Amino acid sequence: MIVFDYTPVLTRLALFVVSGAGLGLCSSHVFAAPVQGYVMVVQMTPAVCMLDNQKSKKRKCLEGYALNISGLLPETSESECRTAASAVLSPLQAKVVARVMPDENSRIQLWHAIGGCVPMNASQYFRTVINYAERLKVPTELTSPENRTMHLTNLRLQFLRLNPAMPAGAIKFNCAAVKGTPILTEVKLCYKPNGQYKQCSTGVETNCPNSFTIKGSY
Template sequence: MRKGFQQKMIKRSMLIISALGSCFVTSYLYANKPVGYVLDIQMTPAICLLDTSKVKKRKCMEGYTLNIEGLYPETTSKNCSTDTSATLQPLQAKVVARVMPDEAARRQLWAAVGGCTGTNASRYFRTVINYAERLKIPSVMTGQETKQIHTISLQTMFVRLNKGLSANSIRFQCMKHRNTTYLTSLNVCYASDGQYKACSNKVVSNCIGTFTIKGSY
C-alpha cells in the first residue's frame, strides 16, 4: 500500500470446465471452500530494514508502509497448490498492485494456496482487496516516525477502529534487530463469510510487551 492508499485504508484455479460439466465444477468449489482466512499484512519499512535482499523490491524502493503478503485459507488439506492461471485483467492487476506490488510474489502465492480457495484467481484477489479496504489501520502504523507501542495498546486501537473485530481476531509478529524488537507483520482472522473471527491456536503472536513500529523511510 503506497502512502496515498494507506490513508484510504484507515478507512498467504481458474477451474477448467471439462466435459464433466458444471455440476463437477460446483461440487469441486464446495469441497475446496475454506473454513476461514488469515490476512497477513507486512510492515514494509521493518521488512526492508531486516531483509537486505528485499531493498531493491518495488515495495521498498517506492516507500510502501504496508503491503499484503497473503490471504491464507484455513483448511484441512495438506496440499493447496494449483497450476491454474494467476493472470488478472489489467485493471484488476493495477488495483491489486496497490497492496501487493510484486507480481511474481502474487503468482507464487496463488500457485501455493489457490487449490484451497474454492474459487479462481480473479475472485481470490478481489477478496484480498475487499478485506484490505475494509480494515482500518491505526495511523501509528503508517507514519514517518519510528515509535514504541505496547501490544495491548495497538490491539485496542484496532478494535476501536474496526466494528466486529476483537483482540482475539488479530495477532502480531516481531523480529529483533540490534537490540530493538520491530513489528514485522500482523495477522487478521476471518470466517469464510468475511466476518472477523477469533484466530485459531495455529495463529499466534510472538510479540511480547512493547515493540517498535519502524517509520517510513
C-alpha cells in the same frame, strides 16, 4: 471504507512463509476440503525491507510503501494447496491489486502456492483481498514516517476502536528482534469463510512482547 493509505504507505505481499505450517495451508483442487477461515497478513514494509536485503530491491521497498498485504491464507485440513491455474489478472484489476500487493511475481507465487485450497479463481481471490483490505482501518502509527514505540495492548485497542466488528482475538502481532529491539513485522487478521472477523485459531502465530518498535521508514 479504505483502510490503507494507498499512496506511499502500504505493506508487502510475501510468500506465506509466514506461519504457514501452523495454518494448515493446502490442496491442489479447488473445493478439495472446506475452508474453515482465512488469515490476512499485513506486513510492515519498512521493517521487512530493512530485515531482508533481497526484498529491499522490490517495488514495495523502492517506492516507500508503509504497509502491504502478504497474503490471504486459507485455513483448511488439506496438506497441499498448489495449483497450476492461471494467476493472470486483467490490467485494471492488476493495477488495483498492486496498491496493496505491489510485487507481481510474489502475487503469482502466492496464488500458485495456495490457489488449490480456495473456492474461487485468481480474479475472485484477489478481489476478496482488496475487499478485506478496504474494509480494514489501521491506526495512524502504522503509516507514520517516524519510528514509534508501541505497547501491544494499546495497538490492539486502537484496531478494535477503528473496527467495531472485530473481536479482540481476531488480531495477532509478529515481531523480529534487531540488536535486541523487537520490531513489528506483521499484523494478522482472522476471518470466517464469509468474511466476518473471528477469533484466531491457536495455529496463528504471535510473538510480540508487550512493547515494540514500529519502523516508520526504510
